[in-house]
Amino acid sequence: MAAERPLRIGVIGAAACTPKQARLAEETGRLLAEAGAVLVCGGGPGVMAAACRGARSAGGLTVGILPGGSAAEANQHVAIPVVTGMGYARNVIVVRSCQAVIAVGGRYGTLSEIAYAAQFEIPIVGLGTWKIRAPIRHVRTPPEAVKLALKLAVRD
């Protein structure tokens, strides 16, 4: 039955984002859901909420790994809140729970997630995100991002 597990792809990015980043995240979430992947994110607003909204619009499953101590803080498009109560230490859980991550924009929290993904050799696809010496595959559109993430996803 483990063989039947759906892919888990993360969408990481800032709680405060631009309208363009929100559009990119939403389309990314929708395409992931259409491909049958589970969307994993930090469960907050901004990029996370937009990605979840897109995934839910296509009937997808959304997991939000929350920093705080209450499921009530999850954005409304999170179907499965995971309540860590561990603050930003939860960033490492978001990343390790994914088979690939797509970074949309992002600030320092996203940078910590990219660093963790690089350390654990989890493939990283970037949509207008950090340009650093790390194995990020930079792409321009959500369809490219999703196609690449699905292709690179590590097996469990």
Add this chain to the structure above:
Amino acid sequence: MAAERPLRIGVIGAAACTPKQARLAEETGRLLAEAGAVLVCGGGPGVMAAACRGARSAGGLTVGILPGGSAAEANQHVAIPVVTGMGYARNVIVVRSCQAVIAVGGRYGTLSEIAYAAQFEIPIVGLGTWKIRAPIRHVRTPPEAVKLALKLAVRD
């Protein structure tokens, strides 16, 4: 949409369990799934695997919050592995992610989860578990346990 979130009920118990505890956990998992709840557990063997097997047999969704660093360690009935890499610190995440927990047997790991549930005022239903000065509702059968957990479940 948050209002439509399914209930999240935890089944906690030891990785090493008796055949009787496994039967109790499996029936509990099945009944939770039939009631439409998402099963949350630590993702390991023993009580956790039995509960997941039961839930999956009824088409339910199972979340396994793992102590180690790889989804490959999840029991095969976990649909959504959450990879914490945090060892037994993950016990607190299992508990906080639930709206009620059902303890089946259990040793020290389960005791730590019961303690956390009591601290965070998450309802605890017990099936042959620790008898201590804590607000555990002891019941005798899985149907009683599931009925009580669903009734007591805190709202998000």
Add this chain to the structure above:
Amino acid sequence: MAAERPLRIGVIGAAACTPKQARLAEETGRLLAEAGAVLVCGGGPGVMAAACRGARSAGGLTVGILPGGSAAEANQHVAIPVVTGMGYARNVIVVRSCQAVIAVGGRYGTLSEIAYAAQFEIPIVGLGTWKIRAPIRHVRTPPEAVKLALKLAVRD
């Protein structure tokens, strides 16, 4: 040089405690410091602050492993605050960092720590704490508690 490391002994107990528990904790802290041990605790008020006050009065070193995100929350007798920002997930760190723990009273947080100590086979000495089926050595006075903790302390 590792051979020269001082022993690390934990004092665990509630943030809200009785005057008697505070006196027990303070004497325990003082005796640990006089024996050259480093006092490890959760860094908060109540039993933790009393133990730290006792240790500092004898010139001892005190480590407070804090749940929140700021060293400012440590009680004033903590010399070395460790800022986890992980909430009560820090309980497991308090316990694992010690070679033995002394529980003074205590509620559910302390119960989670006792459970973790039992799981990791870290010796537990009790001063008026939980009476449960776990390997707690119950004693009546701080001198007995400290003598026993120092004797049972596991080697690194």
Add this chain to the structure above:
Amino acid sequence: MAAERPLRIGVIGAAACTPKQARLAEETGRLLAEAGAVLVCGGGPGVMAAACRGARSAGGLTVGILPGGSAAEANQHVAIPVVTGMGYARNVIVVRSCQAVIAVGGRYGTLSEIAYAAQFEIPIVGLGTWKIRAPIRHVRTPPEAVKLALKLAVRD
């Protein structure tokens, strides 16, 4: 008494480092100890061990916040091991426990720590470390690094 707390300065960097980085880290550790600061690090080999060795050579106190489950994994110059058992989630604890951090070289683990420090507004001084869009003060020598870290250190 809180006012008398020694400053806590972190030295972050990779477990695998060059001889030059080890020399920089060792001198940095020594200078921090001479200034009366407590050295906080991840407790491992490489940059961490070199920094601890330097600090101990000057009679300083060294705290190692370990990823694994045993104090035995600490480098031999760590006086106070903090055993998290949380893997690389401990990186956030290293950073948050410090009033400033000095990054010596470093790979992805160090990048995650720099990201966390930037997020929590903890001053970062760099000795041949990541060049990214983050508030890192790049310097060339350990005396400059220590002087700047002590000057910038945030108050508790």
